[in-house]
Amino acid sequence: MTLVGNIIWLVCGGFFSALGYILGGIALCLTVIGIPFGYQQIKIGIATLAPFGCELVENKDANSPLWLVLNVIWLLTFGWVIALHHLLWAVLLALTVVGLPFALQHLKLIPLALLPFGRDLVRNAWQPGDERYYASNLNQQAAARR
Numbered sequence: 001m002t003l004v005g006n007i008i009w010l011v012c013g014g015f016f017s018a019l020g021y022i023l024g025g026i027a028l029c030l031t032v033i034g035i036p037f038g039y040q041q042i043k044i045g046i047a048t049l050a051p052f053g054c055e056l057v058e059n060k061d062a063n064s065p066l067w068l069v070l071n072v073i074w075l076l077t078f079g080w081v082i083a084l085h086h087l088l089w090a091v092l093l094a095l096t097v098v099g100l101p102f103a104l105q106h107l108k109l110i111p112l113a114l115l116p117f118g119r120d121l122v123r124n125a126w127q128p129g130d131e132r133y134y135a136s137n138l139n140q141q142a143a144a145r146r
Helices: 002-031 035-049 067-093 100-112 131-145
Strands: 054-058 119-123
Touching: 002 035, 002 100, 035 067, 035 100, 035 119, 054 100, 067 100, 100 119
Parallel strands: none
Antiparallel strands: 054 119
16 A cells, blocks of 8 residues: 555655755755755655655654754744645645545654654664664663653
C-alpha cells in the first residue's frame, strides 16, 4: 500500500510540490545566510516526494538553543505559510473518502513544516542494526524504569 500511495501522491501533485520546495531551497542556499533554511526546505521537499511509510522523529538535540532560535525564525518567515498550505490541502482532501489517506499525509507534514530544525521524516521500517532502532529502544527502556 505504501508504494501505491506514494505513486498516486506523486502523480496527483506531490512531484510538483516537492519540486517547488527543492527549487525554493536551492534559491535560499544561494545566499549565505539562507543556507540553513534552504537545507530545511530541501529536506521538506524530499519528505514530500514519498510521505507514505514515513514517520516524524525528533533528534536528540532538537530542543537545543540554536535549533530553537532557527525554528523561531523559520516559523515567523516560512513555516506558517507552508503549514497553512498543508492544512488547506488536508481539509480539502478530507472532504472525500478517497482523499482521506492523502489528507493524513498532509497532516503528517505540518509539524515538519512548522519546526523543521531537529526533526526528520524517516522510513518506518527500522532495521535492528540501525542506530535509531537502539536509541529508541533505550529511550523506551529508560522511561519504563522511571
